[in-house]
Amino acid sequence: MNAMNDIIRYHTVSVLVDNESGVLARVIGLFSGRGYNIESLTVAEVDADKKSSRITIVTSGTMQVIEQIKAQLERLVPVHRVVDLTVDGPAVERELALVKVKGIGEHRVEALRIADIFRARVVDSTNESFVFEIVGKTRKLNAFIELMQPLGLEDVARTGVAAISRGKDRM
């Protein structure tokens, strides 16, 4: 049972909730009140008829903490389902970032080349700057941003992870 208490792991938890005011505040309050980590969070309505939203949270902690987080989420009245995508079978995870890079000359050219390699698109350009739109796994985005650092990285806006299970079944 020692495995419960050693390694810090990152889990992507997908929470299906009622689309009512205050539900997001309740979920976030649960995390902050109990000292759990929110590495990233996205939320949006997924079913207008049934008025439900999906909150996708990347959290970190020991296995025991992760189990607690899931149990505490399930206990909330407006929560329909809690799925741990890191554990419950293969899943697809994506994140989007808008990255502003300012530079001229060689830096500008290098930035474009790297963007090409990463299949990032240019969504804004001036003579001295670009805004790149990049979609992919968190690690890919992190790598891209790191590479932009010495080339004039100005600003980053990220969405946080959206995730869904692979296969035909609903989560």
Place this chain on the structure above:
Amino acid sequence: MSSATMTGSQIILRALKDQGVDVVFGLPGGVTIPLYDELYQQNALQHILVRHEQAAVHAAEGYARASNKVGVCLVTSGPGATNTVTGLVDAMMDSIPLVCITGQVPTALIGNDAFQEADTTGITRHCTKHNYLVKSVEDLPRIMHEAFYVARTGRPGPVLVDIPKDVILAEGKYSGPSKVEHKTYRPKIKGDFSKIKKAAKMIAEAKKPIIYCGGGVINSGPNASKLLKQFVKMTGYPCTLTLMGLGAYPGSDNQFLGMPGMHGTYEANKAMYDCDLMVNIGARFDDRVTGRLDGFSPNSKKIHIDIDPSSINKTVIVDLAITGDAGHVLEDLIKAWKSQQLTPNAKALKKWWATIEQWRDVDCLSFKEMKSKIKPQYFLRRLGELTKGKDVYISTDVGQHQMFAAQHLSFDEPNRWLTSGGLGTMGYGLPAAMGAQAAHRKAAAICISGDGSFMMNLQELATCMQFNLPVKTFVLNNKYLGMVRQWQEMFHEERYSETVLDVNPDLVKLAEAFGAKGIRITKPDQVDKAIKDALAHDGPVIVDVMTDAKENVFPMIPAGAAHNEILLGPKDVPDDAHDDDVGGMVLT
């Protein structure tokens, strides 16, 4: 029953009636006047006017614990609602089913810093099981019924319903409780039978077992306590009950070892430490019980039966977890035991009981009686003796008197003992006793308090007088904030910082100022008469019991210690005991 058109006020009252509510505790205010107007024009629902909204919540808590029904309180917006927060956190911690109805400013004014406006749903979001802001009268009946469902289903807890004034005034259609189907919240009540069978086998094979139960058995209903008794008797195993579980198993029975934990008995703590199988039914491995976690029952296998899956493996990792209601699981456990024709290991059990008897011989709750001063333990034993077999409900406040009461009183039935365990709220005692009295008019409701705690909600004496709730309050008066004083004596070299209560009101005169009866006693030979006189008096009574200030609560497992590092008396306290290297567990 049908969908008649009514005002919001009428819908609220109708919903309460259909939910079986007969008493609410509350205090009116600007936004709830229309509702109170409707209340005035009917007789079915009784309203008890408190003098502070915090007391309304504690009274609803006492009512709920004493009756196994959902307690209801009704307060106004702004300060009325914010005054309920302490009570709501208390109910949340101790899993008490409550519905708290708060008025709110009209919907058009919400968010405008209106008069007596507060973000009630925001403030209480994290101290309620769930809360609602009723935005339209169309939602009102559904929300009212849902609130009761959520409060009482699964692990009970407080639910707040915030109703704006315009919704209270608006007209809408009523719908009854049968139309409520909750789409998401459906907790698991019945345990997994294959796991229960496995548990039964583990229990039969144990050589040094202990059954450890808590508030969950009480919440399950009186039948759960009956089943617990049957199970404990059937196995012949020792049983210990937490502070919140006292009364779930008869305290007078020989198989009861007393309460475990920080101020629990020596035999209960030793048995928890040395056992090879711990069966937890409806308790949550609270830190007051476990002490230092790495020293908690290190060599035992543990079974945890709890209705709340998030309580399982939260602090203590267990070997077999069963999610379900205590009563249902106990019923299945008895079936599984009988169907598998299990028997306990008689030889090992005999040896285990012999060891337990040796621990009992230490007589850890013994104390030196004095002729000149009243010891709190002596007083409580006399109170227990003189109320034995009577129809009595006992509440406490928080502190040394609370621990002494838990140690020296004995409860043979559930729902008789009302105390603030998880939150430890001073000021809980008097209103809670009031709530119990309202639930059981013919019984005697007793509040055991301390001079510190009593000051916090003493205004409720007016409520007791006005509504004929003859609560008998016994204030164990040592002129200190006793529990903190004890820690200061033991760990801070007697530096009594801000724990001395030099100025206390004359409690006899105070009682008389409210029109109640006041009695003061200073010597042990006055105790019996004071108790008898108080119980016989037709009305609220305050008994000012001047006790020995130097008496400390023992046994004690200090913060950061393990069960086998228990202190039995003053001479056990090491000279170098400091709070410095506390492993995380502190008094507050």
